Amino acid sequence: MQSPFVSRLHTNYCASDDEIPELKELLVQPRLRLAKLDGEILAxxxxxxxxxxxxxSLETYIQSHKALMSPIRRIPLDLLEQIFIACLPAHRNCVMSAQEAPVLLGRICSSWRTLSLSAPRLWSRLHIVLPPPDHESLSRDRDIFAAKTAQRLEVASTWLGRTGNCPLSISVERDFHMNHLDLPEDLLELLIPYASRWQHLSLVLPPSGFERLSRLSENDVPLLMSLSMSSAPIMDPAYTWTPAGILFAPNLSSFEFAGSGIIPSALPLRWNTLTELSLRVSSWNLNSGLTCEMALDILARCHALRSCQLLIQEISESQVLPTNPIVPCSFLRAFELQCYKTPLRTTEYLLNHFSHLALEEFSLYGSHTWEDCQDVQGITSALLRLTCLRSIVLQVGLSSKLALGNFLRGLPSTIKCLKLMNATEWNILDVLNDEALQIFEASPLVCPALQEFTIADAQGITDEALLHFIVSRSPTLRLVDITFSRERQVDILLSLHQFIEAGLEISLSYLPRKPAYPQFSPWQGLPDAPSYW
Known part of the structure; x- marks a missing residue:
């Protein structure tokens, strides 16, 4: 559309009095056309x-009728129930949360809710977390704890009421700092009527709870296959509790105890049928801790043991160890040892008293550096005899790079999985640093078959050093999992893109600031619970 004012458009030009009538006349037809177009557009x-x-409307009609032919609606109810069961977590019990099955499944539609509530197997696993006290008002702990616990137990009662006659897997978790609060009688009164259907039971209890359990006999728990009992250490050396027939359950094959107040070797277990054993007996009472001699005596009774975790009292430097009989452990495949002050000497002593050993996994934990950890030849000599060993976890206060290097170079060449952890913040020296990674790059190669490499609390390792390590060991590495207790310095994932494309799994976690107090979570005590420490 032509205009005599084209040169003036989109400028700051102001029309003169003579030009205004001309401009009005010029806009008459365009305005009529605009009004006509607006009308057409509106129509x-x-x-x-x-x-x-x-x-x-048609889409709604079609979709509502297509739904009648939906494959998920045509699935037979027994098959749909199996799908529901497959939605349950495979590695732990179910939590009281609408974020996951089985509770979530009942909130999709009325038919799914009806099916989920009528499927006992969906509800046969339960994890109960007792709410923590109110940290801001400790004087009101008991009242708040009682009210919150009553609410949780009401839900648990409803849950268990849906289990029919299914064998049960139940775990109860609570904070150790709650030991000043007695376990509510209602909890055990809720659980004990189901004792005949207990198959897997894990309890974190105060002493009063253990006393109540001790009244059960082996006949009360005919299905019990695994039992785990934990409590905060009791500092009163006069306190003991006597477990009764529940430990002699006819099908019990897995037993775990963490706490104090017992003599491990006196437990009335069917030792010869155990396949899994974990004893972490705190030694506030020196008569109740687990010594090397007691450990060997116990292992000699466990002819079918495949997995073992032990917390051993420290061995003093001046202590003369007795000559115990050699213990055959032909079925043992996984061995975890905790010894706070003398982990290397303890490990060497125990491994040298095992025969027919075909260990595949070995874990060693020790928190203090009081032991002279420079000489690692004894333990590496013992480990070299384990020709099937493929996995090592090490959390020991080795006091220098030299000690760590000697340990790593002395490991069997069969090692495929290695996890290193800083002992604790009590260590003055942090040997898990850039120099530690350089040990793996020297020739001859340390752990030449290494496929999975994990470091927890890698505060002293830089991102650049980690990148260099991964590249140097890339021919065999399949998984790298590093947790840093610091912020990220350099993003190395872009430099590792070609290795990730080739199949390398890598997880780098940089820990955020944690809250002052743990937050309540129904996942507390489970492997995938949120971390607050």
Whole structure:
């Protein structure tokens, strides 16, 4: 559209009095055309809106009828129930949360809710977390704890009421700092009527809870296969509790105890049928801790043991160790040892008293550096005899790079999985640093078959050093999992893109600031619970 004012458009030009009538005349036809177009657009828009409404109505009609033919609705109920069961977590019990099955499944539709509530196997696993006290008002702990616990137990009672006659897997978790609060009688009164159906039971209890359990006999728990009992250490050396027939359950094959107040070797277990054993007996009472001699005596009774975790009292440097009989452990495949002050000497002593050993996994934990850890030849000599060993976890206060290097170079060449952890913040020296990674790059190669490499609390390792290590060991590495107790310095994932594309799994976690107090979580005590420390 031509205009005599084209040169003046989009400028700051102000029309003169003589030009104004000309401008008004110039706009008469364009304004008429604009009004006509607006009318046409409005008509088309109204027609389009009508078409859209008609389309949405047809779409709703079609979809509502297609739903009647939906494959998920045509699945037989018994098969749908199996799908529901497959939605349950495979590695732990179910939590009281609408974020996951089975509770979530009942909130999809009424038919799914009906099916989920009528499927006992969906509810046969339960994890109960007792709420923590109110840290801000400790004087009101008991009242708040009682109210919150009553609410949790009401849900647990409803849950267990849906289990029919299914064998049960139940775990109870609570904070150790709650030991000043007695376990509510209602909890055990809720659980004990189901004792005949207990198959897997894990309890974190105060002493009063253990006393109540001790009244059960082996006949009360005919299905019990695994039992785990934990409590905060009792500092009163006069306190003991006597476990009764529940430990002699006919099908019990897995037993775990963490706490104090017992003599491990006196437990009335069917030792010869155990396949899994974990004893972490705190030695506030020196008569109740687990010594090397007691450990060997216990292992000599466990002819079918495949997995073992032991917390051993430290061996003093001046202590003369007795000559115990050699213990055959032909079925033992996984061995975890905790010894706070003398981990290397203890490990060497125990491994040298095992025969027919075909260990595949070995873990060693020790928190203090009081022991002279420079000489690691004894333990590496013992480990070299384990020709099937493929996995090592090490959390020991080795006091220097030299000691760590000697240990790593002395490991069997069969090692495929290695996890290194800083002992604790009590260590003055942090040997898990860049120099530690350089040990793996020297020739001959340390752990030449290494496929999985994990470091926890890698505060002293830089991102650049980690990148260099991964590249140097890339021919065999399949998984790298590093947890840093610091912020990220350099993003190395872009430099590792080609290795990730080739199949390398890598997880780098940089820990955020944690809250002052743990937050309540129904996942507390489970492997995938949120971390607050």
């Amino acid at each position: 088309l828009r109204q027609k389009l809106d009508g078409l859209v409404d008609e389309r949405e």
